[in-house]
Amino acid sequence: MRKLLVLFAIMALLLVSTVAMAEKTYLPGEELPDGAVEVEHWELVDNEWVNHRAGDVTSLARCWRSGPASGNCNKENWVINFTHHASMAQWxxxxxxxxxxxxxxxxxxTYAADCIEFTLKSNNDVLIDYDGFADLAYLGEGGVKTTIDTYYSFGEDIEGAVENGWVRADDLNDDDDMIYDSAALHAGMSTKLFNMIVVExxxxxxxxxxxxxxxxTLQNVKVWVDGRAGTWRDPQILPPTQG
Structure with a gap:
């Protein structure tokens, strides 16, 4: 897992803008209106419409209707207000x-290697936090120098890693880095991670x-998503609050 940590850390160094960004407000979504009733829906898969019944938790989307209305008199015009709302979760x-x-x-x-590639996609900001980075430590008893100096960098080749600069392992622990929402993040960002060790x-x-x-950490988890399981909250319609 050590290497996974470093890889994400270097991704953060690569992808986070150095320009200070204004604090962002995330909309967490809202509860369904009173009286909302789930309806069946269809999902287009390989040019075929696939039916999903109400309550199908295997669905990638679900739909509810609410706010029925009616009228009966001799007035000339009726104005019917209509709202079409969609709440898009972060993935x-x-x-x-x-x-x-x-x-x-x-x-x-002094030795260096890459051999690990990493790709990340998301549709909003992702916070990266890492902990436990350090030089490789001696696992036995005794020893003279009990650590191996360890560094990390990124790039397409060793020349790129050198140009981007080597970061000492424990220097990564003090940073929390944000990968901000962008078209590139939606499409998928990739990099190669290099490690360097100095054996004396x-x-x-x-x-x-x-x-x-x-x-x-995804920054815009919706109230109707189970943040631990990463799927639909159960129940979707919360019981009335007791007074």
Missing amino acids: SEWSIGGTRWDWRILKPG NCNSSCEYEDTGTITL
Whole structure:
């Protein structure tokens, strides 16, 4: 998991604008009107309309109707107010080429590798928080120097990684980074992560390792979405509040 953390961190460094952005207000959605009744709907899949009954939690969308009205008199004109509302949830898709790196080292030296690619898609801002980044630590007893200096960068090749600059592992822990909503984020942003280790004569033979955690947080989770399960809240219509 150590490498997964770093990858997201470097994605943040790559994608977050350095220009200060005004604080954004997110609309959390609203509860359904009183008396709302769910109706069946259809979803177009491979040019075929697929029917979904009311209450089908496998649906990607659901629809309710409310506000029935009627009239009966001899007036000339009737004005019927109509509202068509849609609440779009925030979604995310991500993929990573690996969540672990393993070095095997014969002699001291400075070494770098990429081998991990990462892609992130979403339709609104995503906050990235990471914790536990550090130099690789000696797992045995004793030892002379008990850490291996560890750095990270990103780029399409080693020249790009060098140009973008190497970031010391523990320097990533103090930052929370936002990947802001954009057409590029909707389409999917990708990068390659590089790691660099500096192995010295004073590093005793042993196993060295670091682990950590990262949290991706969607910024516009709707009130009708179960934020833990990532699907429909149950129930969709809340019971009346007791007075």
